[in-house]
Amino acid sequence: MDYLDKLEAHSIYIFREAYREFKHLAMLWSIGKDSTVLLYLARKAFFGHVPFPLIHIDTSFKIPEMIEYRNKLARELKLKLIVGQNKEALKTKQTFPDDNVDRITCCKLLKTEALKNTLSGQFPRYRLDHELGVFVEDQDKETYTGVIVGVRADEEGSRSKERYFSPRDKNSDWDIGDQPPELWNQFKTEFALKTHVRIHPLLDWTELNIWEYIDRENIPVVSLYFDNDNGKRYRSLGCYPCTLPIDSTAKNVKDIIKELKSGKLKNIAERSGRAQDKDGGGTLEELRREGYM
Template structure:
């Protein structure tokens, strides 16, 4: 087995353990490369079928091509696709683009609060009806007690403090200093009632590993990651008011890999183009302690 084989096997093992150990779990799909690789691994883990609902938090400020890509793949792969939102904050224009709050508060409202209340079933969420191809109100409203996330330890500082199975309290607050040890592939999966679990199958993958695996498996990703003729592309995807493209002429996966190995991005942080990270002191720990993805 080469290094990618070992990473793949570990991730599939974590996915199967999560499905076996926890009831009412879902998987976050941000539509980016990491969570799309996670989705691909889930299809491998469960032999082409994904028995876990996919959840996307729609801020309504995502780059339009991201939503188009989400729905196209959800229909093609027959995914149980759900999205949630903070409709109250959007209606009251409590957003950074509307000029009424700063970036961190906007993330807190449109992402963190929307995620917590979508997972709990307290707020409306919408599910893709494969018969009509449209989203309809999800009437089940069941509480998701665990969520699988495409977090990588190398992506930014606070993520390096995560575990494969990372507990939160019932409010999704994260006690960074109180994480279970994980030695020799021994994982804690028995938690007190009311504990919310975040599961991170990609924790030991790097950005380079992700792109090498995308190349090897020929995984479809959104074209936003590639230069489409203007010498720019996105390296990390998010809301368009706070996510900026990088100068790059990489037009395919192989050229991105070369940039990461020895080119211009070999020693530059992946999320350098994410403005909310800079507002949080160069990381996301403040937001993540409160339940951010």
């Protein structure tokens, strides 16, 4: 086995442990490279089938190509896709693009609150109906207590404090100082009633590992990751008012791998183009303590 084989095998093991231990399980799909690799690992873990729903939190400010890609892939793979939104915040225009709140408050409303209430069943969930080809309100209101997420420890400081099985309380709040030890591949999967657990099969993967796996497995990703003849590409995807591309001439997956190996980006944070990470300093960890991805 090479290094990618070992990472893949370990991630598949985490998937299967989660499926065995958590009755009402879901996976978050942001449409980015990491969660899409996670999706393809899930298909490997369960022999081409994904036995739990994929949840996308739609802020309504995603780059249109991301939504087109989401719907196309969901239809092709026959995925159970669930979409959640904070419709009240959008209706009252409590958003940064509407110039009524700052970026961090916008993230709290459209991402953190939308995610927490979608997982709990407090907000409506909209399921892709493959027969009708449209989204319909899902009648399943049960709380998802186990949630698989494409978090990587190397991506950002607060993510490096996660565990493979990372507990939150019933309100999805994260106590960083109360994480279980995970030694010698022994994982705690039994928690108190109403504990919400985030599961991170990609925790030890790096950005380079992700792109090498995309290359090896021929995984389709959004073309926004590549230079489309303007000398720029996105390294990390989010809402269009708060996400900026980087200078890069990488036009395909192999070019990105070459760019990462060259060291050109070694002193530039992967999320450097995400404006909300910079507002106020240390705010991303604050958001994540409250339930953000």
